[in-house]
Amino acid sequence: MKLILFGPPGSGKGTQASLLAKKNNIPHLSTGDILRFKLQKDDNFAKELSQIISGGNLVPDSIINPIVADKLLSNDCKNGFILDGYPRNKFQSNFLIDFLEKNNLEIDLIIDFIADTTTVKKRIIERSKIENRSDDNIEVIKTRLDKYFTETQPLASIFKEKFKDKFFEINATQEIAKIQSDIENRLKNA
Ligand code: AMP
Numbered sequence: 001m002k003l004i005l006f007g008p009p010g011s012g013k014g015t016q017a018s019l020l021a022k023k024n025n026i027p028h029l030s031t032g033d034i035l036r037f038k039l040q041k042d043d044n045f046a047k048e049l050s051q052i053i054s055g056g057n058l059v060p061d062s063i064i065n066p067i068v069a070d071k072l073l074s075n076d077c078k079n080g081f082i083l084d085g086y087p088r089n090k091f092q093s094n095f096l097i098d099f100l101e102k103n104n105l106e107i108d109l110i111i112d113f114i115a116d117t118t119t120v121k122k123r124i125i126e127r128s129k130i131e132n133r134s135d136d137n138i139e140v141i142k143t144r145l146d147k148y149f150t151e152t153q154p155l156a157s158i159f160k161e162k163f164k165d166k167f168f169e170i171n172a173t174q175e176i177a178k179i180q181s182d183i184e185n186r187l188k189n190a
Contacts, residue, residue: 001024001026001079001080001108001109001187001190002080002081002105002106002107002108003020003080003081003082003083003107003108003109003110003111004083004107004109004110004111004159005017005082005083005084005085005110005111005113006110006111006112006113006152006155006156006159007111007112007113007114007115007172008113008115008117008120008145008148008149008152008153009120009124009141009144009145009148010115010119010120010121010122010123010124010127010141011113011114011115011120011123011172012113012115012123012172012176012179013084013085013113013172014028014030014032014033014084015176016111016113016176016179016180016183017030017082017084019180020082020183021082024080025079026077026079026080026081026082027071027076027077027081027082028081028082028084029068029071029072029077029081029082029083029084029086030084030085031064031067031068031084031085031086031088032084032085034067034071035049035053035059035064036053036133039053049063050134053134053135054134054135054140055135055140055143056135056140056141056142056143056144056147057143057147058088058089058147058151061089061091061092061095064086064088064092065092065095068083068086068096069099072099072103072105073103080108087152087155088147088148088151088152089151089152089155090151090154090155093155093158093159097162107163107166108166108187108190109166109168109186109187109190110159110163110166110167110168111168111169111170111183111186112156112159112160112167112168112169112170113170113172114169114170114171114172114173115172115173116173117145119172119173120145121138121141121145124136124141125138125141166190168183168186170182170183170186
């Protein structure tokens with residue numbers, strides 16, 4: 001099963017991706033998690049990444065595109081994947097569409113998590129009490145949401161047009177269990 005998840009930060013993509021990954025035994029490819037893992041190293045690259053991420057800005061495409069390409073071609077992804085947090089802009093989206101076509105990778109479903117700004121801000125603030133993320137604070141959230149609405153959200157219509165009935169919009173303001181069951185029901189017909 002090959003899935004792509006769209007949606008603003010705090011819309012619950014990560015939570016649902018983990019649930020789906022466990023249930024279907026396929027990897028959850030969160031570009032945010034992959035990048036945060038790289039921050040643990042004590043080198044200049046980690047310092048550069050840390051500055052970008054803690055400011056809520058996007059890491060350059062020249063860094064993220066090859067990371068995603070390598071992962072998607074790895075043995076881990078031979079039975080499928082859940083892509084969460086990528087693509088985030090037009091360049092990444094063109095790169096991904098081209099990459100999928102060249103490698104004969106057919107996406108089963110794209111899930112777009114629809115949630116209003118008030119809900120996602122509230123959730124990110126709640127998450128900041130549990131996880132210690134440098135970018136989960138009110139000023140940086142503003143930048144991240146701005147980036148999402150200007151650069152990422154417009155991609156949804158491109159994917160909707162291209163993938164047609166494989167594009168599924170979910171009301172992400174619902175309870176976790178309800179979102180999960182809506183997705184599972186949709187996947188039965190994927
Ligand atoms: P996330 O956990 O998906 O909210 O990502 C956290 C941060 O990692 C983002 O605010 C960006 O700085 C960086 N990041 C994650 N995915 C991407 C991507 N596809 N392109 C560029 N930067 C990314």
